[in-house]
Amino acid sequence: MKKVLSWALILSLCLCLLSASALADGTYTPGTYTGESSGHDAGLTVTVTVDENSITDVKVDVSNETPEIGGKAGPKLEAQILEAQSTEIDGVTGATETSDGACRALSAALAQAQGNTPGSEKEPVQDGTFTGTAPGFGLTGQMTCEVTFKDGAITDIQVVEETDSATGEWFANAEELLIPRLLEAQSLGVDAITGATASSNGIKNCVARAIDAAGGKSNQWYLPVEKSKETVTIEDYDVIVVGLGGSGVLSYCAAADQGASVFGIEAAGKIGGNSVCTYGPMALNSEYLKNLFNDGKDYINPDEVYDVWIDYVGSEDKADIIHEAVYSSGTSLDYYVENFGFEFEGRGLLGSFVVPSWDKEWCVYSADPVTGWNILGPNKTFQFTRAMELAKSKNEKNDFMTELRAEKLIFDDAGKVIGVEARYYDGTTYEIYGDTVILATGGFMGDPEMMLEVYGSTINYMGDTVNDGTGIRMGQSAGGATYALKTMPMVHISQVANLIRTDDLTPDQKAVLTALALTTDVPEVTTEGEAWGNTNLSGTVDEKVSVEIVFAPNFMYYNIYTQDDIDNIRENGLSEAQAGATSMFLSQGGTLPEAGTPVADIDEILAVGAEFGDVLIAENLKALAAAIGCDEQTLSDTLGGVDTVYYAVPCTSWCYGTVGGLDVDINMNVLREDGTPIENLFAVGQDSEGVCNVDGKAYTPWGGQAQSWTFVSGKIAGTAAAAYAAK
Ligand SMILES: Cc1cc2nc3c(=O)[nH]c(=O)nc-3n(C[C@H](O)[C@H](O)[C@H](O)COP(=O)(O)OP(=O)(O)OC[C@H]3O[C@@H](n4cnc5c(N)ncnc54)[C@H](O)[C@@H]3O)c2cc1C
CATH class of the missing domain: 3.90.1010.20 (Sufe protein. Chain: A)
Known part of the structure; x- marks a missing residue:
């Protein structure tokens, strides 16, 4: 718990600093202000106490809300508001109306604190x-x-x-x-x-x-914007797909291809989810890829992939599904190429990350011919949009909405799933009814509480935090079980704890800060004060920094520098290792000085880093232990008892997404604890990828496997849901 607290402290400190720096001085008139709003029931109030620049206390009074729904949300909302210092909070799952109401009431309270109430005069702006x-x-x-x-x-x-x-x-x-x-x-x-x-x-x-x-x-100018209280009912769909990222779009396509009427629900402002960040999927011996890149010949031995996979997960419990993930990866890709216009070329066939003999194993999407590539890979939203339009055209009833967030399943009196309740960005509630539901919400990385529950720690993310476990919780509300929920989250990247996006440091200075966090030639210390890295890891440096960091307690460790180390960098420059330490994907664009070139501005870099929570500066060992939140003796043993001024630079995981999710069978039907299927409920993509994995290990790290699962699981679930609805 201690380590979680110390990390949370850094994060919240940084958030406070960022929010404070984002606000002009004297944003609020100090005092206590109350805002009111409707909630799920009779309504709620939010009372904030502010100083000139920040919210120092908040009370969310939910005493008029139904105890089982919004009534328990108050303390969680208070914690979120204090951390965010604004209305940009996640809200409490299962208490959305209360959460939305709290945001409106908070806006009203803050508007008063800012001297702004509806109808009040604003300071004039010049033309x-x-x-x-x-x-x-x-x-x-x-x-x-x-x-x-x-x-x-x-x-x-x-x-x-x-x-x-x-x-x-x-x-x-x-x-x-x-x-x-x-x-x-x-x-x-x-x-x-x-x-x-x-x-x-x-x-x-x-x-x-x-x-x-x-x-x-x-x-x-922060007037609250009124939300709609309307409810719209949409009925008679064969298949409802929740989440239109990769696996959702591919499920939608497969169901529409079978003639089903399909409704898609997407929370974000556009479709594609994390899937449009990717290079591409694993696809073994796809006919299309064979013809494109391998003179029509097979390029990998799937039997070997299957054996290595079963060996990696150490169990045959899900052998049928892993068999499908291997042997249908190529045919699934071919299906979507032929029927929905997907294209792959990019950099040809890529070799596996971990098995050198699999030199052709996964592939790269073709980029948008107009916008090309971005730093995360080919721009490819157009491929998913095109596929959706094609699928939509297969049945005039087919439709989908963006900015519509699914919240919960709707059940009939017998407990059967009959639809999905969702909320549009303008506040309108949608009740969408259909025979089957496919959950495709991309895992739970965006839910800090669930991350804490599963891993004991939150994580920095570079993927989509819209993906907050809603699909998994919806499945659980229907009695669904989970499988390998503790598969380690997807991480290939490490960086400083808090990316500095302001101009407080130049890009070159940010590159030095990054190097201090990523280098492997200084003592690396866990959040418990124990040695990490140099002495206790197998594998190459690259593997350690880019993959194994996910196994560090709390997904982070500290690089420790003494005052002598810093003096040395100021006078004699970075070491060879430090001058080569850059972050894949999350580079901030600067250039590192060559090894041995004095870094005269190192003190400024460290001081700004400290302001953003990227450096802990401690006057001695005792203070360092306190700053890290670990036992002083343990830390002293790790650092050889040297008592000096210390600089601790957190090196943290930056995550793409989680992996474990709902338990499913070979049809992607969600399974109950007793192993029986919930026949009209399906889960795909990251909402069910645990079935290809195992608790406590990195997700099957072949290369492109996660994206491959969106193709394989999407095709199976879309087809099966359409078949169920047609019965
Ligand atoms: C930068 C980056 C690079 C990657 N590179 C690769 C790669 O090269 N190869 C590979 O195999 N994998 C890669 N991955 C992982 C891969 O992107 C994911 O495994 C895959 O996209 C998961 O697909 P999905 O459909 O489960 O989730 P997503 O594609 O993220 O789709 C989930 C969708 O659900 C929506 N949603 C969430 N909650 C709700 C709700 N309540 N209501 C409605 N909609 C909701 C989201 O907005 C999103 O559109 C990468 C990930 C990232 C972030």
Whole structure:
């Protein structure tokens, strides 16, 4: 518990610093303010106490809510609000109306704290175009917007500079959806676009700064935006697919191909999920790939892959499913190429990460011919969009919605699944009824509570945090069991604990900070103060830094430097190992000095790093143990008892997604604890990938296996759900 607390402390410290730095000085008038809102039942209030720049205390009064639903959510919401310092909270699963209500009430309270109530006069803004700059999602630079004002209103917002789109296609989604909503509401209180939160907040913060530059007071522009209380009912679908990332789209396609009527529910502002970040899937001896890259000949021995796989998981419990994952990987890919236009070329056939003799094992999507590649791989949302349009056209009833978040399954009186309840971004509730439901929500990385429960620690993420375990919980609510939930989350990347997206350090300085976190030639210490790395790991340095870090307690460890080490770097530069330590994918674009070149600004780098929670500076061993939150004697033993000034630089895992999920059978039917199938409920992709894996080990690390499972499981589930509905 101690180690979790110390890590949580760093994170929350950093969040506070980031929020504080994102807000202008004197954002609030210190005091206590209360906002009211409707909730699930009679309504709730949120009372905040603020100082000039932050929320110091919050009370969410849910005493009027139904005890079993919203009544238990109060303390969780309070903790989330204090951590986020804003309305950008995850909310409490199963108490969405209460959570949404708390956000509205919080907005109203903060509006008062900012001297802003509906109808109150705002400080006037000048007519003209003004510029605002703020961090977005981009790793290598900030975002700049030009905002035009006329007669006290915002009439235009143009993003003129950004690096967010270098990491993928989410920024475009935020730009397209958010800006019209900001203009219409004339309020910075509009919700961020789901799946593109950092880009959305970047735009909102740029606009806030432009308001200030125009002579206004941005803190008066956070008026709460009213939510709809309507309920819409949609009926008579054969198949409902929850989540339209890779496995959801592929399930949707397969079900539509069988003639089923299909409705798709996607929480984000666009379809594709994490699947559009990938290079591509494993596909063994696909006819299409053989013809494209191997003169029509087989390129791998599937029997060997199957044997290695069974050996890796150490059990034949799910041998039938693993058999399918191996022998249908190529044919599944061929099916989607032939019927739904998927294309693969990129860099040809790639070799396995771990078995050198499998030199052709997985493949790379073709990139969008217009936008090409981003730093995560080929832009490929167009392939998923095209497939969805094709699938939709197969039955005039077929439809799907984005920005619609599924919340729970609907049951009939006998306990049979009959539909899904979901919430649109504008607050409207949707009740969607159908014969079968396929859960495809991409695992639980985005739910810190579930991460804590399963792994004892949260994790830094570079994947989609919309994927918050909703699908798994929906399956459990129907009596579904889980399988290998503790398979280690997908990590190939390590980096500093908190990416600094502001200009407080130059890109070159950020590269030095990264090198200090990633290098392997200094003592590496766990959150318990024990030695990690140099002495206790097998494998190459690359494996250690990029894969094995996931096994470090709390998915992190500290690189420890003494004052002498730092003095040495200032005068004699980085070592060879340090000068070669860069982060795959999460590089922030700077260049490291060559080994031996003095780093004169090392103290500035460490001081800024400390402000962001990337460096712990301790005046002696005792203080270092306290900062890490470990036993002093253990740490002293690890560091040889040297008492000096220390600098601890956290090196953390950056995660793509979780792996373990619901237990399923060969049809992707969710299984109960007793092994019987819930016949009209299916789970695919990351919501069921535990069945190919094993608790406590890295997910089957062949290369492209996770994405392959979206093809294999999607095809099976879509076909089986359509067949069930046709009975
Ligand atoms: C940067 C990166 C690179 C990767 N590279 C590779 C690779 O090269 N090869 C490989 O095999 N794997 C790779 N992976 C892993 C791979 O992306 C995943 O294993 C795969 O995408 C999982 O597919 P999925 O359908 O389960 O999840 P996703 O594709 O993430 O789809 C889940 C969808 O569900 C939606 N959703 C979540 N909750 C709800 C809700 N309550 N209601 C409605 N919708 C909801 C999400 O918005 C999302 O669209 C990579 C992942 C990342 C992040």
